[in-house]
Each structure stands twice: as structure tokens, then as C-alpha cells.
Amino acid sequence: MQPTILVIDDDAQIRNLIAIYLENEGFHVLKAGDGLEALDLLSRNEVHLIILDIMMPKMDGIDACLKIREESEVPIIMLSAKTEDLHKIHGLSVGADDYITKPFNPLELVARVKSQLRRYLRYNPSQSRSDQSRIEIGNLIIETKTHQVFVNGREVKLTPKEFAILELLARHQGMVFSSRKIYEHVWKEPMLGSENTVMVHIRNRGKSAETDLSEKCLGSGVQNRMKRKWQSKLSLQLLFSIAVSYVITLFFLGILTHTIYRIEKLSPYFRPISAFAFFLGIVFFAVLFYLIVYRKIEYLKYISRKVMEIANKGFGTTIEIRGNDEISELCRNINAMSLELKNKFERERELEKSKNELIIGISHDLRTPLTSAKGYLQLLKDKKYQSDEELETYIQIAYDRMEMLEDLIEDLFEYTRLQGEIRLNKQRLCLNDILLQFVIDYGPLFEKERLALKSTIPQEKYYVEIDPDKFVRIMENLLGNALKYSLRPSSVWVSLSPKDQGVRLTVKNKTQPIDEENLSRLFDRFYRLEKSRSKETGGTGLGLSIAKRLVELHGGKIWADGEEDVIRLHVWLPVA
Structure with missing residues (x-):
């Protein structure tokens, strides 16, 4: 019987590329675009090996790996654009058997697949993890069927949630879980509030460990x-x-x-x-x-x-000041230290998070199209195509991916260049006429996507001083954003209205509901609502950042608001 391999990646071209190489080696291949689809296929098919991407929509690779490991010991090879050692360790610690970074050599991937299959098919475990009813870690014994916990032979009473948290951590020893991950695995729902819910359950059973950690943090x-x-x-x-x-x-x-x-x-x-x-x-x-x-x-x-x-x-707690002697002065110093350290840690955390998001965004967006282009060019080089039509398809895919790389690099250069000193060639122009021209020019493009581009332009003329080339880029990015994310079929409205001794330009479209936090971050560099950063669901995450910088160079403001399934992007410019 041919071994069955499940390929999970949100990029259809990479899925197809891997499938071509594996099928040429005689394997039967199943394909899934996200973790949820993969779990459904696993429940209905016998799979001997999984190739798993990390950054995917709906359910990412880490969560999918954890779910798979609850039921099966099937080999998992993680495939990701995340190249840092920490990411590799994280992937292997949650249950992956191998980790390959993009761009990868398809022949190397095939070799690793064969190596993993040899071991798995020879030593195929007959007992899955779901049958493991007893977990022993030192003097700790966890009976998963009866929900009992014993420490040094003495039973410890836990609530159902406390038991679920303990079991999760025990089954994945060595892995670091965030409060959000613990909440989503135990409560089976997205975490929308604070982390206090999880921390209260953990503190009830782990105050001594937490104290040690806090003392280390305090220094x-x-x-x-x-x-x-x-x-x-x-x-x-x-x-x-x-x-x-x-x-x-x-x-x-x-x-x-x-x-x-x-x-x-x-x-x-x-x-x-x-x-x-x-x-x-x-x-x-x-x-x-x-x-x-x-x-x-x-x-x-x-x-x-x-x-x-x-x-x-944690830092931020303060002491009540009583009197005005040396001890009260000491308390003031402790309060100042506590608040200062809290602020420093929060700033450091935000800076670190921003830096990591930037690095991961650039790495993923560069490596993913490069992986696809390199793989299809390898097929052409090895002449692994069956017909001229297949040859043309491979060439077109590689060419499209090179264009994606070119667009990303251009956006990167544009964004970097805009951070320095930019000289604008401003002209006094009528904003009414410019917007009407955009609606006429972009109308056919929107119609192809089952969208209607409409306008509400007043009769009164509004003149602004703008750099025409830079303003074109602003409009291209705003309309391009509406084109990518609008629900089909629907209408996109471009409107103009006076506001605060200036003029407000608004682009309104229907899309998936967006909460306040995400609305406030729409103009951050590399920020995308879809965390998988799939090319199927969006661009580079730089378009609105570039638009924001260009608007600010013109002395204007840009912001977003909305309700339910309607979002509005506003640009305010001073009238000339």
C-alpha cells in the first residue's frame, strides 16, 4: 500500500509543488489549506506522515500539531519561514519530528520524508496518546481517566479547569505556554479578556514556583x-x-x-x-x-x-505612605521603583514584540514566494513536466512569484525611503476632479471582482496642495485595500466632505467585522488581520503604513473607524 502523506500549507502553489515531488516518488498525497481542514482529513483518512506549515489561517501549525499529538504519533515535518533557533525549538517541543525552513530544496524534503517513514512504518506505535491514562513525572502522578492527582502518594484536589491545565502542561513537558494558549486549549474558545482567569487557576496550585520566578525577576x-x-x-x-x-x-x-x-x-x-x-x-x-x-x-x-x-x-503595586519619616521615604522609593520597573518592562515588551513581528513579517513574505519559485524552477530544470501545457503553467507560477517578490521589495524600499527626508513637489489641485478620475479608472477593475465602485462628490470645489505622484500612491493603497478585503458582491464608496478647516476623503467598504484593537493597528507596518500572512488573503502589510506616512508628509491625518461589517478609512488634508 502506498504511504499517504498529508501536506498542510495555506499557499496553494507550495502545496501543489510538494505534491508533485511526492507523487513522482509514488506517494499518495492529501492537501489541506489550514489546521481545521487538516484535522477533518485526518479523522477520515489513514495518514502516515504530515508536512505542516506554521503560519496559517483559522488554526496555525502549532495548535494543529498539539491537537494531532493528542490522538496520534504520526511523524510531523514542520515547514516554515521562521528560521530562528527559538522557533525551531518551539516547533520540535510541541511534537514535530523534523523542522525545515523556507526556501527549501524539494529533493531534501523528499529525502527527509522517506527517512521519517522508514522509522515510523518499522516501529509504528500501537497505542495513541489518547490511551495514556496515567502520567508520571517524578513524585507527581496524574490519572487522566479518573481525574485524580497524587503528589508523594497524597491526593491533591483540583477543580476541572485546574486539572485540565495540569494535564496540558504534563503532556507537553518542556514547552512554554502563554496564558492565551492555555486558555484556548482548556476553555476551547478564543481569549478576549485579560490573562487573570488563567493566572488565578495557576496561582492556586503554584504559588511557590511563581514566587521563585518573581524573586528572580525582582533581582x-x-x-x-x-x-x-x-x-x-x-x-x-x-x-x-x-x-x-x-x-x-x-x-x-x-x-x-x-x-x-x-x-x-x-x-x-x-x-x-x-x-x-x-x-x-x-x-x-x-x-x-x-x-x-x-x-x-x-x-x-x-x-x-x-x-x-x-x-x-508583579511590579506596579504600591505601598501606603504613613507619616513623613525615614521609613515613609523608603516606601516612596519602593513605590517609585515598582512603577518605574513596570513601565520599563512594558516598554521593553512592546519593543520586543514589534521587532519580532517585523522580522517574522519580512522573513515570511520574502521566503514564501521564493520557495515556490525555486521549487517550480527546479521542476523545469529537471524536466519533470508531462506536457507543454504543464511547462507553461510552471513557468507562469514562477514568474508570478517573482513579481510578488518584486512588489514586496519595492514596498520595503518605499517604506524605508519615506522614513527619511522627502521633498514633495506640491501643486494646487482640485480634489473633486482627482477622485472622480480615480472612480472612472478603477471602476472596471472593481467590476471584475464583483464590486461596484461608487462616489459621493459635492459640487463645491475643494483645492489642496499635494504632490500628484505621492497622492496617486495614497489612493492606490486605499483602493487596493478595499479591493482585497471587501465582501463580494458589494459596493465601495469614495466620498468627500469638509471638516475642521480642511477636507476629508473617505473610502468605505463592507468587510469582515474588525474590533477596536485591530482598527487602531491597521496603519502599523507589516500588520495584517490575517496572522498567517497568506498571499491568498492579503498583501505585504505595508500599503496602509506607506499611505499614512505620505499623508503625514502632506500635513494631513489618516484614521479608520467602522461598525459591524463596514469599515471607513479617512484622510484629512488642509485646504489650499
Whole structure:
């Protein structure tokens, strides 16, 4: 029987390319465009090996791999444009058996497929992961059928959600899960709110581990400095309290002794009474000292609890300021440190996230078309085509992919160039006439896509000072965005209206609902609503970023709003 291989990739050309090479080697090939489609095929077919892309719509490769590993040990070869070591480790840790980066050599891929199949077909496991009813990790035992957990032989009671989280982490040892991933796997729905839901369940069973981690984040050096500073401040407070108590005690002892000495009847008993008075003085000193320092001690205990709260729950927690002494000054410093570190960590996190998105976006968008073009050119080079028609198809695919690369590189150059100093060749032009011309020129293109391009242009003329070439690029990007993402069939409206001593240009179209967060990020570089970055569902993610920069160079503003399935892109320009 021919081994069956499932190829999962959102790019149809790459799916077909891999299928051609595998079918030439005698394999039976199934193809899927996303993780959900792949799981459906797996449920209905016996598959001996899976080739899996990571960045895909609906369900990405990581989630698909986790789902597959819950039921099967079939070999998985991950195929991705993500080339960093961390990405490879992540892919292998969630259950992949091999990892190949794009662009890849199709012949190498075939060789790796054969290698994985040899091992799998020889040592095909008869028991799937779903049959593993007992998980043992050191002194931890998890009974998945009875939902019982034992630590050192003692049963630990868990809620159903806590058990599901523990089982997920135990089945994927060594893998780092974000709160969002844990929520989506355990609650079986997208995470729309904060991460508190997951963290509450984890904290209930993992406070000690979390404390260790938080202490590492806080840093031993910071803690030691705080401890030394506290000790010095506390010593001063204690010395002051002792001195005050001692002086007050001596004062009252002196008065008492002098009074006893002046009373003649008590003179013979002066020594024993003085001894008793001295004893009372010691008791008085102890009580007075306790009363003086009691509030300070309670405040120090409160500060200690809050510092531990900062360490456990994260920076940003503050301590209540009481009084205006050295300890209150120390609390102010701790509050300032907590807030400053919180802000720094958040800024660092945002910068790191932005950098990673940029690198991944560029890498994926360059490598994916390059992989396809290289693969089809390899087919031509090896003369692996059956007819002249197939030859023409391969040439056309390779040519189309080279054009995609050219467009991406041009966008990259354009975006980079716009970050520097740009001289605009401004002219005073009528915006009404320009928009009408665009509607006429782009109308046939929209009609081919079952879209109607319509306009609402007022009779009153609005003149603006713009660089014609740069403004054409703005309009091309706005209309191109509407062309890519509009629901079919529907209408796209271009309108013009006065606003705030200027004129507002609006492009409105019907599309999939977009939430506020995504609307605010539409103009970020390389940002796309479709996280898979598939060429089937969008462009490079630079078009609106370029439009934003060009509008700003003209002294204008650009923004987006919408409701339900309608989105509006607005451009405001000052009138000339």
C-alpha cells in the first residue's frame, strides 16, 4: 500500500509543488489549506506522515500539531519561514519530528520524508496518546481517566479547569505556554479578556514556583539593597525609641525617689522602696518602649507584606505612605521603583514584540514566494513536466512569484525611503476632479471582482496642495485595500466632505467585522488581520503604513473607524 502523506500549507502553489515531488516518488498525497481542514482529513483518512506549515489561517501549525499529538504519533515535518533557533525549538517541543525552513530544496524534503517513514512504518506505535491514562513525572502522578492527582502518594484536589491545565502542561513537558494558549486549549474558545482567569487557576496550585520566578525577576541585588536600607533605617528608629523611653523612665524614677526621700515616715524603708521603684521603672520602660515602637513594627510588617506582593504579583503595586519619616521615604522609593520597573518592562515588551513581528513579517513574505519559485524552477530544470501545457503553467507560477517578490521589495524600499527626508513637489489641485478620475479608472477593475465602485462628490470645489505622484500612491493603497478585503458582491464608496478647516476623503467598504484593537493597528507596518500572512488573503502589510506616512508628509491625518461589517478609512488634508 502506498504511504499517504498529508501536506498542510495555506499557499496553494507550495502545496501543489510538494505534491508533485511526492507523487513522482509514488506517494499518495492529501492537501489541506489550514489546521481545521487538516484535522477533518485526518479523522477520515489513514495518514502516515504530515508536512505542516506554521503560519496559517483559522488554526496555525502549532495548535494543529498539539491537537494531532493528542490522538496520534504520526511523524510531523514542520515547514516554515521562521528560521530562528527559538522557533525551531518551539516547533520540535510541541511534537514535530523534523523542522525545515523556507526556501527549501524539494529533493531534501523528499529525502527527509522517506527517512521519517522508514522509522515510523518499522516501529509504528500501537497505542495513541489518547490511551495514556496515567502520567508520571517524578513524585507527581496524574490519572487522566479518573481525574485524580497524587503528589508523594497524597491526593491533591483540583477543580476541572485546574486539572485540565495540569494535564496540558504534563503532556507537553518542556514547552512554554502563554496564558492565551492555555486558555484556548482548556476553555476551547478564543481569549478576549485579560490573562487573570488563567493566572488565578495557576496561582492556586503554584504559588511557590511563581514566587521563585518573581524573586528572580525582582533581582537578588535589588532585594539585598532594600534589605540593607531597611536594616539601617530600622536601627535608627529603634535607637531613637530606646533613648526616648530611657529618658522618660529616668525622669519618673528620679521624681519618685526624691519624693520617698523627703517623706520622713518612709525614710527607714528607703532602700527596699527604691528597689521596688527601680523594678517598676523597668516595667514602665518596657511598656513605654512597646507602645512607642508598636505602630512602627506593625507598619514594617505591612511594608514587608506589600514588598512580597510586589514580588509575587508583579511590579506596579504600591505601598501606603504613613507619616513623613525615614521609613515613609523608603516606601516612596519602593513605590517609585515598582512603577518605574513596570513601565520599563512594558516598554521593553512592546519593543520586543514589534521587532519580532517585523522580522517574522519580512522573513515570511520574502521566503514564501521564493520557495515556490525555486521549487517550480527546479521542476523545469529537471524536466519533470508531462506536457507543454504543464511547462507553461510552471513557468507562469514562477514568474508570478517573482513579481510578488518584486512588489514586496519595492514596498520595503518605499517604506524605508519615506522614513527619511522627502521633498514633495506640491501643486494646487482640485480634489473633486482627482477622485472622480480615480472612480472612472478603477471602476472596471472593481467590476471584475464583483464590486461596484461608487462616489459621493459635492459640487463645491475643494483645492489642496499635494504632490500628484505621492497622492496617486495614497489612493492606490486605499483602493487596493478595499479591493482585497471587501465582501463580494458589494459596493465601495469614495466620498468627500469638509471638516475642521480642511477636507476629508473617505473610502468605505463592507468587510469582515474588525474590533477596536485591530482598527487602531491597521496603519502599523507589516500588520495584517490575517496572522498567517497568506498571499491568498492579503498583501505585504505595508500599503496602509506607506499611505499614512505620505499623508503625514502632506500635513494631513489618516484614521479608520467602522461598525459591524463596514469599515471607513479617512484622510484629512488642509485646504489650499
